[in-house]
Every structure is written in C-alpha cells, then in structure tokens.
Amino acid sequence: MGLLEGSGAYWRFLGQCTQCGHCTGACPSLTAAGLSLGGIAEGMLDAERSASTPEELACAIASDPALVQAVRGCFFCTSCKNTCFAHNDVCDLVYQARVDFQRLGLIPREAWSSVLVDQEWDIFTAYRAIHGIGYADLTRHVASEGHEAEGDCAVAFFPGCSLAAYGPELTREAFAAVEELGGKATLIDCCCGSSLKSAGFFDRAEALCERNAEEIEASGARELVCVCPGCANDMRAALAKRGLDVEVRLLSGWLAERGFEPRRPLPEGPLCLAKSCQDRDGSYLEQTREALGLGEGEGVSIFNGCCGAGGAVSAFDPSRQGRQADAKLSFAPEGSTVVSMCPTCTYTYAYRLMEAPRDVRSKHYAELLFESQFDWDKTFAQLGGMWSGEYGAWLAQVFA
Ligand code: SF4
Numbered sequence: 001m002g003l004l005e006g007s008g009a010y011w012r013f014l015g016q017c018t019q020c021g022h023c024t025g026a027c028p029s030l031t032a033a034g035l036s037l038g039g040i041a042e043g044m045l046d047a048e049r050s051a052s053t054p055e056e057l058a059c060a061i062a063s064d065p066a067l068v069q070a071v072r073g074c075f076f077c078t079s080c081k082n083t084c085f086a087h088n089d090v091c092d093l094v095y096q097a098r099v100d101f102q103r104l105g106l107i108p109r110e111a112w113s114s115v116l117v118d119q120e121w122d123i124f125t126a127y128r129a130i131h132g133i134g135y136a137d138l139t140r141h142v143a144s145e146g147h148e149a150e151g152d153c154a155v156a157f158f159p160g161c162s163l164a165a166y167g168p169e170l171t172r173e174a175f176a177a178v179e180e181l182g183g184k185a186t187l188i189d190c191c192c193g194s195s196l197k198s199a200g201f202f203d204r205a206e207a208l209c210e211r212n213a214e215e216i217e218a219s220g221a222r223e224l225v226c227v228c229p230g231c232a233n234d235m236r237a238a239l240a241k242r243g244l245d246v247e248v249r250l251l252s253g254w255l256a257e258r259g260f261e262p263r264r265p266l267p268e269g270p271l272c273l274a275k276s277c278q279d280r281d282g283s284y285l286e287q288t289r290e291a292l293g294l295g296e297g298e299g300v301s302i303f304n305g306c307c308g309a310g311g312a313v314s315a316f317d318p319s320r321q322g323r324q325a326d327a328k329l330s331f332a333p334e335g336s337t338v339v340s341m342c343p344t345c346t347y348t349y350a351y352r353l354m355e356a357p358r359d360v361r362s363k364h365y366a367e368l369l370f371e372s373q374f375d376w377d378k379t380f381a382q383l384g385g386m387w388s389g390e391y392g393a394w395l396a397q398v399f400a
Pocket residue numbers: 016017018019020021022023024036037038083084085086087088
C-alpha cells in the first residue's frame with residue numbers, strides 16, 4: 001500500500017470522471033471549494049505524489065484548504081450524484097477520503113470523541129445512563145437479570161441510537177406494536193455506526209453492523225424492523241454479508257402492511273415530508289405516506305437534501321448545520337409540520353427551531369403513528385445540563 005489507503009479508489013474514480021463539473025454546481029460545499037468530485041480524487045493523489053512520508057502527506061493535504069473543505073464539508077446527501085451522468089458514487093469517494101484523513105490525523109479528536117458508538121460510552125449511552133434509560137427487559141436475546149438469552153424471537157426491532165436515547169416512551173410503544181403484530185420480539189439496542197463512518201472509521205462501522213447481525217442471528221428473528229432508513233440500509237448490507245435470510249423493513253411500511261392505524265389524528269396545517277438522504281429512490285418515503293394515509297395533493301410537500309446533520313459537518317464548520325437546516329426549513333410554510341424519516345433529522349430540525357423559533361414543528365413519522373412523542377425541550381435541557389451538572393467532570397474526562 002502507498003501512503004494513501006484509498007489510492008486505488010481515487011484512481012478508479014478519476015477513470016470514470018470527465019471533470020464536467022456538474023456535481024460542483026449541485027453542491028454549496030464543492031462550489032465553495034471550487035472542486036468537482038473528481039478534483040477530490042485528483043487532489044488526494046497529487047498530495048501523495050508530493051510526499052514521501054505520512055507526515056509530509058498530512059501537511060500537503062492540510063495546506064490545501066479546498067481539498068479539506070470538499071472532504072470534511074460533505075453531508076453525504078448524494079445530491080451531486082443525481083447530476084453525474086456516470087453516477088459516480090460520492091459516498092465511496094468521500095468515505096475513503098475521510099479514512100485517509102483519519103489515518104493521517106487530519107480529523108481532530110474533539111470532532112468524534114463523543115460519537116464512538118462502538119465503545120462503552122458515547123453521547124447516547126452517557127445520556128441514557130445519566131437519565132436512567134434502559135431496555136434490558138426488551139433485549140430478550142441477551143441474558144440479563146430477569147431472563148435468560150432467548151433464541152426463539154420472530155422479529156427484531158432496531159430503534160437506532162437517537163430514538164432509543166431521546167424517545168424512550170416512543171421506543172417502548174413502537175416495540176409493543178411490533179410485538180403485537182409480528183410475534184415475539186427483541187430489541188437490538190445498538191447503533192448502525194454512521195457517525196463512525198463520518199469520522200473516518202469505516203471498518204469499525206462495518207464491524208459494528210456485523211456485531212448487530214450476529215445478535216440478530218442469535219435471536220432467531222427472521223425480520224428486522226428499523227425506524228431509520230440509514231439503519232435499514234446498513235443492516236441489510238451486513239445481514240446479506242453474513243448470509244442471513246432476514247428481511248429488513250422500515251417501521252412505517254411494515255406497520256402499514258399489517259393494517260396498523262395511526263393512534264392520533266394528523267397534525268393540523270401543511271405537512272412537509274423530509275426525504276432521508278439514505279432513501280435514494282424514495283421508497284421509504286412512499287411507505288411512510290401510505291402508513292400515514294397521505295395521498296397525492298393533500299397539503300403534503302416533499303423536502304429533499306440533508307437536514308444539516310449528515311457527515312458530521314458541524315464538527316468542521318459549526319455554523320453550517322444551522323444554515324443548512326434553515327435552508328430546508330425556509331420551504332416549510334407557516335403553521336406546518338416537518339416530518340422526517342430519520343430521528344437524527346427530527347432532532348436537528350427541533351434543535352434549529354429552538355435556536356431560531358418560527359411557527360413550524362419538527363416531528364418524526366413515528367410520532368404521527370403513536371401516542372408517545374419526543375419532548376425536545378426536556379431533552380435539550382438534559383443534554384445541556386449533563387456537562388455542567390454532577391456528571392460534567394466525568395463526561396469531560398471520558399470524551400477528552
Ligand atoms: S458530475 Fe460526475 S463526471 Fe462530472 S465532475 Fe462530477 S463526478 Fe465527475
């Protein structure tokens with residue numbers, strides 16, 4: 001291997017890129033950098049050629065602000081991919097570049113120390129421990145006080161890290177519905193690892209999904225019901241890699257197929273459905289529309305593009321997440337509700353609405369299906385208080 005782990009990937013990308021620049025025009029980050037995606041591959045290879053040690057290579061990359069902007073400013077929203085006649089895969093390229101950045105020490109520790117979701121402590125597990133949120137009683141495939149490990153589950157439920165931490169009542173209500181409609185259920189109480197990928201730990205993210213797949217195999221479940229499209233995609237890939245015949249479904253579509261009726265009326269006012277970046281063909285969004293009983297032209301509009309949370313861009317350019325969320329929220333009419341597919345998007349919009357209030361609400365689709373709701377005021381207050389309260393010193397030490 002040369003100095004760059006991704007040399008092969010960069011050469012392959014360049015071989016398929018005409019440098020037409022269409023992707024640049026589709027992306028504010030690439031526009032700011034003045035680079036196309038092919039330019040990222042070229043920049044990485046140029047830097048490698050100019051260096052004979054990893055330290056020299058790190059210096060060469062760090063002294064190219066356009067390259068750093070293009071790699072660390074990427075939301076992985078794939079908007080650029082839609083403009084590329086060759087359908088070049090931006091995620092493959094930028095994830096690889098993040099891996100090289102991480103190996104070369106170009107992503108500072110404070111950008112990722114609290115989201116190492118394959119370790120004992122990350123921001124979600126710390127929040128849960130401090131606020132007494134746990135699911136040992138629902139995690140039936142793992143032995144705990146009160147039950148042995150059970151391998152005869154019919155279905156596994158994967159709420160994902162944000163929902164499990166910030167919406168415990170909603171998690172439990174959704175779990176109960178999955179069990180009622182799908183048979184004996186267990187909860188996979190883990191993360192899909194997307195924050196690891198953003199930080200350049202691609203292998204660790206894959207290993208985490210493999211660990212989840214191992215748990216699903218041990219549970220005996222033949223169906224995996226995920227709340228978030230990103231978790232569903234990553235877990236589908238991991239289960240296939242392990243050769244397991246487990247069907248992966250999004251909660252909304254799975255419920256709709258079983259005749260589940262929403263337990264509360266739809267919010268008043270227009271609804272803006274935010275398509276997840278991970279929902280490339282829009283099929284998860286369509287399933288969700290069906291679950292909510294929303295047809296065409298019923299005061300429903302669709303948001304495309306990232307909420308601002310993707311790719312851990314906020315750790316590189318702190319104000320950009322807010323600007324991106326504002327850009328998306330500017331399409332939401334007064335009195336409307338933005339309905340996201342991914343709980344992290346719901347969090348991101350809710351946070352922005354707290355910072356810059358307007359007459360718009362942020363909801364996850366599960367909140368439109370079930371009685372239980374997120375309580376963002378409480379969550380944000382508790383998250384902020386963690387750092388200054390009795391656990392502040394411990395958190396500062398763990399995430400130093
Ligand atoms: S749109 Fe595709 S072919 Fe054109 S510069 Fe971007 S990656 Fe290359």
